Amino acid sequence: MQVTIAFNVFGVGLVQRMPRCRRGYIHVVNNDFTSWQMYAIGGSGDPTINSQGNRYSAPGDPSAKEVTKRVDTDEKDWTDWNWRTDGDIMVNGAYFVPSGAGVMTQYVKASSVEPKSATLVEQLTSNAGVFGKRRGAILILGTPAQPTPVVVAVAGPVAMMVTSSE
Numbered sequence: 001m002q003v004t005i006a007f008n009v010f011g012v013g014l015v016q017r018m019p020r021c022r023r024g025y026i027h028v029v030n031n032d033f034t035s036w037q038m039y040a041i042g043g044s045g046d047p048t049i050n051s052q053g054n055r056y057s058a059p060g061d062p063s064a065k066e067v068t069k070r071v072d073t074d075e076k077d078w079t080d081w082n083w084r085t086d087g088d089i090m091v092n093g094a095y096f097v098p099s100g101a102g103v104m105t106q107y108v109k110a111s112s113v114e115p116k117s118a119t120l121v122e123q124l125t126s127n128a129g130v131f132g133k134r135r136g137a138i139l140i141l142g143t144p145a146q147p148t149p150v151v152v153a154v155a156g157p158v159a160m161m162v163t164s165s166e
Helices: 104-109 118-124
Strands: 002-006 020-022 025-029 032-034 041-044 048-052 055-057 068-070 083-086 089-091 138-143 146-153 159-163
Touching: 041 048, 089 118
Parallel strands: 002 025, 020 041, 025 048, 032 055, 041 068, 048 083, 055 089
Antiparallel strands: 002 159, 138 146
């Protein structure tokens, strides 16, 4: 499976899994990641992750600066997984741990759109979010069945393209 996550704002109130990948080919392109609490991109099961033209702004917590997390896997097992950062901007001490041999054929499978420069992320994501709500707004949702309100940060609709890959 090939999935593309593009032109989104992932911000306040989000903890992890933006995305969480298991197997497949994932293209993370031109998104704005801020204020995660644990990590931004996680994976297990040997996914190929191609991160291009994103802005990663780490939170203040020194233990949460790493963008990536290999979930429930020892380092000796994930060092061969193909994860790369290409043209991303790292802010406030954010860092991406790449891995794998950098086999270009794997990244071709994990590519779908030509990335724009990460310096354009603010413009590219300017219309992300719930219609009629300003970027970064906080929504409070509740229903009669769930009287305790749920706080949701407007982080942008996830633009996904899923295609079958052999």
